[in-house]
Amino acid sequence: MLEFRDTITTRGDFTLRADLRIEPGLRVAIIGASGSGKSTLLSLVGGFLTPDQGRILWNGQDITHLPPGERPASFLFQDQNLFPHLTVAQNVGLGLRPDLRLNGAQQARVSQVLDQVGLDGMARRLPASLSGGQQSRVALARVLLRARPILLLDEPFAALGPALKTEMLDLLSDIADQTGATVLMVTHDPRDARAFATETVLIQDGRADPPTPTGPLLDHPPPGLRAYLG
Numbered sequence: 001m002l003e004f005r006d007t008i009t010t011r012g013d014f015t016l017r018a019d020l021r022i023e024p025g026l027r028v029a030i031i032g033a034s035g036s037g038k039s040t041l042l043s044l045v046g047g048f049l050t051p052d053q054g055r056i057l058w059n060g061q062d063i064t065h066l067p068p069g070e071r072p073a074s075f076l077f078q079d080q081n082l083f084p085h086l087t088v089a090q091n092v093g094l095g096l097r098p099d100l101r102l103n104g105a106q107q108a109r110v111s112q113v114l115d116q117v118g119l120d121g122m123a124r125r126l127p128a129s130l131s132g133g134q135q136s137r138v139a140l141a142r143v144l145l146r147a148r149p150i151l152l153l154d155e156p157f158a159a160l161g162p163a164l165k166t167e168m169l170d171l172l173s174d175i176a177d178q179t180g181a182t183v184l185m186v187t188h189d190p191r192d193a194r195a196f197a198t199e200t201v202l203i204q205d206g207r208a209d210p211p212t213p214t215g216p217l218l219d220h221p222p223p224g225l226r227a228y229l230g
């Protein structure tokens with residue numbers, strides 16, 4: 001279980017408070033207006049930010065001050081953080097060893113996850129020679145390989161068209177099923193939240209609310225969310 005215990009985080013004039021729990025294996029959407037603190041919440045889990053007060057726990061362990069590399073989390077950004085000078089296989093292999101000295105078994109595992117995300121035959125290509133959807137698949141293959149218990153996604157597929165986005169969300173669901181990961185996904189699109197997330201954390205007025213079931217929240221949004229959804 002992921003817990004925010006009375007955290008208070010300030011960034012300039014902005015303050016975000018969070019006191020909530022997320023059950024293991026849950027898929028959660030993070031929604032809220034622009035600038036409400038969605039990326040801030042993810043950064044607190046990923047270790048890129050530390051709260052001024054309060055604690056963050058994973059399965060009872062205090063991770064508040066752990067550096068990002070020691071957190072139980074993988075991060076997927078919109079730009080997919082691929083290295084342009086590395087091949088598809090190397091970009092994925094980074095998930096296992098940052099120095100890319102993979103042994104035979106590790107190389108075989110890279111091929112296996114590339115197959116799983118539909119990129120067989122593309123191992124030696126460079127990211128620039130791939131479509132946007134294929135680049136997303138490379139990033140997902142790396143996530144699959146790392147198999148961290150928490151997956152943090154900051155609008156990962158916002159640049160893709162609707163059909164491709166649905167395809168990627170389905171693939172992400174499969175990966176979450178396979179790894180049993182707890183997934184926190186920032187999205188501006190309520191359809192993504194409905195399609196992917198069992199529960200949703202709403203951020204408004206400087207506070208991240210505990211997760212509530214996505215369907216009822218979007219069917220009967222509180223006034224602030226209704227204004228945001230339009």
Ligand SMILES: Nc1ncnc2c1ncn2[C@@H]1O[C@H](COP(=O)(O)OP(=O)(O)OP(=O)(O)O)[C@@H](O)[C@H]1O
Nearest residue numbers: 011012013014032033034035036037038039040041
């Ligand atoms: N490095 C920073 N220094 C000062 N203030 C910051 C910094 N980064 C973010 N902020 C402020 O923190 C607040 C929350 O930012 P955050 O990026 O978490 O919002 P968001 O909900 O993810 O926004 P968006 O939907 O536009 O991406 C904003 O008011 C922003 O101006």
